[in-house]
Amino acid sequence: MRALVTTARALLITLALFIFLFPVYWTVTMAFKPATEWTPTSGKIYWVPDEPTLDNFRRIFGGTPGGSDSFLVSTPINATDSIVNSLVTAIFGSLLALIVGTFTAYGISRYRAGGKMLGFSILQLRMFPPIAVMIPVLFLWTYLQLFDTRLGLILIYGAVTFPFVVWLMKSFLDEVPREISEAAIVDGCTQFGAFRKSVLPLVKGGLATTALFVFILNWSDFLIALVLAGNNVVTAPVFLSQINSAATGQEFGSRAALGVILITPPLLLSILIQKHLVRGLTFGAIKR
């Protein structure tokens, strides 16, 4: 009986892993496939590239893959700017949400700031998809001259992910006994000093987890960046969607190449903060 359960569990995990990891596998292999292997036009599905190539990566960084006479050559494209745009808007948008959100959460957790309803009214900001209000925001942003600017995207990313920060950080801060900050205050700290020296170090795992979560949300945004920007400021996901050529139509390989590049920052981040991540996810075991 026990063996059966173990086997069933292993099977289930394998299935889940397959479902989650197959798209990643397909993207990574696709990135190294030459154009002839992108689609099974030759009647063969390429599970791994037959003739691995870096052409896709050259293509998205302005190169002319396969020489100047290649049939792939159309207008040269370069993804560098879009990656920089994505980095800047996602990082600063996330920072904005983290800073404002953490302080809000601290106020709600410690001092019931805003009464019973503030936490809930912040949460209701996420009860509809953000895109539902993007058209009004578009008018507002145009009026404020924030349309198609990095600042405009930073502000909207900060606003959209702010509720997540508040609720995640509130749950982490609730776990810290209030005496911790009171002890620091009695010992001569200011309110902010007590927060920084005694409370923040105890929730840094949670903060790291929240930061990663929010960064991934902002980094992978497509729709908001498409509506509120897209001319001067093109983010990487928007750029990715526009990689086409007259000769081949959809450039699956080049898109996959950019996709591989876009996976890298969140992946590196999560490896870097892995220790905190586990701690953040197993929070609640804080020693009293």
Add this chain to the structure above:
Amino acid sequence: MAEIQIQNVTRTFGRFTAVDDLDLVIEDGTFVALLGPSGCGKSTTMNMLSGLLEPTRGDILFSGEVVNKLKPGDRNIGFVFQNYAIFTHMSAFDNIAFGLKVRKHPAEKIQQEVHEVAQLLGIEEMLDRRTTDLSVNDLQKVAIGRSMITKPGIFLLDEPFSNLDAGFRSYMRAELKKLQRELSQTMIYVTHDQVEAMSMAEKIAIMDRGQLQQYGSPDDVYNRPSNRFVAGFVGSTTMNFLPAMLDHSGDDLVITLPIADSRPVTVHPRGAEDGSDTFTMGIRPEHIELVEPGSSAASLRATVTLLEALGPRNIVHLSSDKFLFRVAVPPTVRPRVGESVGLELDTRRVHVFADESGKALV
């Protein structure tokens, strides 16, 4: 060192009054226990003394100066929390040094003073360890060390030993008392454990429902409780209470018990009568003796219902009519359940409380 004056202090939370018109002067260098059941306002009082809470009304004075608006850090106090509030991300050394570091003392001085405090508490060899590796007992010492480091004039301890095991708790009680004598500082100690309060404090302030019930020495609160609440709260085995009829036509008070065949008890009144119609007599289990049921000393007769053998003494549960009594007897006295005995009341130790106000007459 500081004298603490709490003048007509009231603290409300919305419509709830946590501390109600508290008036108390704590003499400089006294070890005071703030005693009361949960929710009696003792923690609120501590938080107002520390400055974490502001009084709604009234003033708090340290050495004659009003400190209502003073920040906690500027009040020259040390605070030990019930859950220690140890900074688990720091070593024991950094925890103790925290108050000095915040006040930007030079590193050398910090080093020296932390070691002095650690030596006093016997935790020198643990200074470099992470606090997550320390036992609960050692954490408590670190917390006390942290509150001592700035040499505060007033120590506030909020049920500091309630999480310790019994043996270490009594050891820490003795240590703390010794420490207080050495530092001769004003120390206020919150507890709901009356044994702890009686054994440690010079003075005990008993609170209930936000109001001060009595402030006096352990001897005072035990032998001369000012009201029925204090009488019932203090004492390791609860005082026996039963309704009483009073005759105060003479100088003495004659108490008639509502029990058939009982003899009236004559006592000397201590306080004035306050117009109450009904009264309650109280007597501690240790002030009743078991005698022969027919003895002339016996005020009443009762039947043994249960015997609790506690070791140093036995507690005998008895019933007489519908009233229940508890009597403390030496361990050698072991009446059988069902046995009929006489109860001799120590008339000098009988208390009488007015039912309406709860105030003690005797």
